Amino acid sequence: MPLTFSAPTPDAIPLIAVHSDTVDATLANLPNAAADWLRTMGFKAGIGACAVLPNPDGSIKAAYVGLGEKGQKRVRFAVAAGAAKLPAGTYALDTVQTGAALDEAALGLLLSGYRFDRYKAAAAAKQAFVAPPGVDAARIEAMVAGECLSRDLINTPASDMGPDELEKAAQSLAQAHGAACSVILGDDLLEQNFPLIHTVGRASPRTPRLIDMTWGNTGPALTLVGKGVCFDTGGLNLKPGASMGLMKKDMGGAATVLGLAHMIMALKLDLRLRVLIPAVENSVDGSAFRPGDVLNSRKGLTVEVNNTDAEGRLVLADALALADEDKPDCIISMATLTGAARVAVGPDLSPFYTTDDAMARVLPQAASEMADPVWQMPFHDAYESMIEPQIADLDNAPSGGFAGSITAALFLRRFVTETPYTHFDIYGWNPVAAPARPKGGAGMGARAVLAALPEVLGL
Structure with a gap:
């Protein structure tokens, strides 16, 4: 279960966050014995540093990070x-940080408690944290719950x-928030004009489908579209084994929009x-x-398939x-779409x-305020000719590698002609463990979008 803040208690241990360039001044304001203890412990307030100040009876008087x-x-x-190095206990953060920096600190404390334990018992988080004064605890808890949902979905193997x-x-998410959820399955996709979704999924014994969830009756209209390729072999353009190893995460876009949807509904945004x-x-x-097939789309555009491993853009196109068609105020898609995005910006940034x-x-x-970094990439019109083959309207995998x-x-932009459109080409995975972000599935861009929506939609 995602972590939440503990209720305030007089027994909570002060957790004091200190900058390295002010650590000497901090120590100078402590009693000599306490300052000497922290110096002996080698506490210089570098990132990741942690030291505990004991009471005479051995209990913890305060902790420093x-x-x-x-x-x-x-x-x-x-x-x-x-904080990840702290002994078990309930801690109350005491920091000079304010505003976005304080929110980031509180968010990180809760996210650091995430464990994926579906298949193997994981050690429970030892620490609990009281919400620092000045933060919107309910908002942070909603973001943590949404991120943990995304992580759990991505981390779960395709089996x-x-x-x-x-x-x-x-x-389940819809039921929790009183939303409606309908599904179009299998051959009904053809009957209701979703030929690309059906084509990509028809070779699997696991029936392809379009999931459609709606919530809210007032305010501007926002539509989130998430790539839900639950495993990608590459199709007939079969991926090599090394490239297939992480393909359980190819539904990371779907996982991320579900996490974002939880945040929106939990916070009851008026949209x-x-x-x-x-x-x-x-x-x-x-x-x-097959490579070389020409496919029809819901939009009426034809697509020449030059690589069956470029299937994500096909299923997204119909969605x-x-x-x-509904002309909402904003459409946002999220997808683990291209390796090229990783080459460009690495795994930590969400290009949009x-x-x-x-x-x-x-x-x-x-994004900066939410500690959820993004980077804008261009819809460069001069490259339109690269996606226009000779025998169809569009090419799903232009040659050349550029x-x-x-x-x-x-x-994807060819399929959104009536609505302001934003597309995220995310990675959905932390290849190396980092503070509050264990190795494994990761929602990317969701918190940034959540923070941007009020101004973008006029909420």
């Missing part, structure tokens, strides 16, 4: 880095997280929310779609076309593309 130098930006969740299980996760998830498994059998000037202006600042993330984004 390091923030590093003021203004450092190399490490997110610096408080969590040190237990296929299209059916992803649907059940969406249904009309729709979540669309094309959920498929890209498998291989005699019915698999985006449906989203655009947008046709929405307000989103382009607001999102980077919101600008792979941009051309994928341009492909």
Whole structure:
């Protein structure tokens, strides 16, 4: 279960966060014995530093964690880095940080308690934390719960997280918040004009589907679209084993929009929310779609398949076309779409593309405040010709190897013509453990979007 803040208690242990460039002044204000103890412990307040000050009876009087130098930006969740080393107990954060920095500290303390223990008993978090004065505890708890949902879904292997299980996760979330959730299954996708979703998923014994969740009756309309490829073999353009090893995370876009949906609904934002998830498994059998096939789409555009491993943009295309038909105020898609995005910005940044000037202006600042970094990439019109083959309207995998993330984004933009559109090409995975972010599944961009929505939608 996601962590929440503990109720305030007079027995809570003070957790004092100190910058390394002010540590000497901090120690100078302590009694000599306490200051000497911390110096003996080697506490210099670097990031990840932790020291405990004992009472005479051996209990903990106070704990100190390091923030590093003021203004450092190399490490997110610096408080969590040190707090992870604390002995068991309930702690009350005492810090000079305010505003976004204080929110980040509180968020990191809760996120550091995340454990994925579905298959192997994991050690429970030893520490509990009281919400620091000045933070919106309910908001932070909603963000933590949404992030933990995304992590759990991504971390679950494909054997237990296929299209059916992803649907059940969406249904469970909908039930928890009083939302409606409908599903279009199998051949009904063809009858209701979702040919690309059906084509990508038809080779798997696990039935392809489109999940459609709605919530809210007033306010501006927001539609989230998440790529739900629950496992990607690459299809007939079969991936090598090394590239297939992490493909349980290819539904990371779906996991992230569900986490974001939880945040929105838990905080009861005044908007009309729709979540669309094309959920498929890209498998291989005699019915698999082939390189060279020309496919029809819901939008009426034809697509030449030059690589069956570029299937995510196909299933998203039909879902985006449906989203655009309602002309909401904003459409946001999230997908683990291209390796090119990882080459460009690595695993820690969420690259995004947008046709929405307000989103382009607001999102980077919101991301900074939420410790959820993003980077804007261009819808570069000059590359449109790269996605236009000779025998169809669109090419799903342009040759040449250049600008792979941009051309994928341009492909998706062709299916959203009526609505301001933002697309995230995320990684959805932490390859190396970091403070408050264990190795494994990761929601990316959700907190940044949550913080940007009030200004973008005029909430």
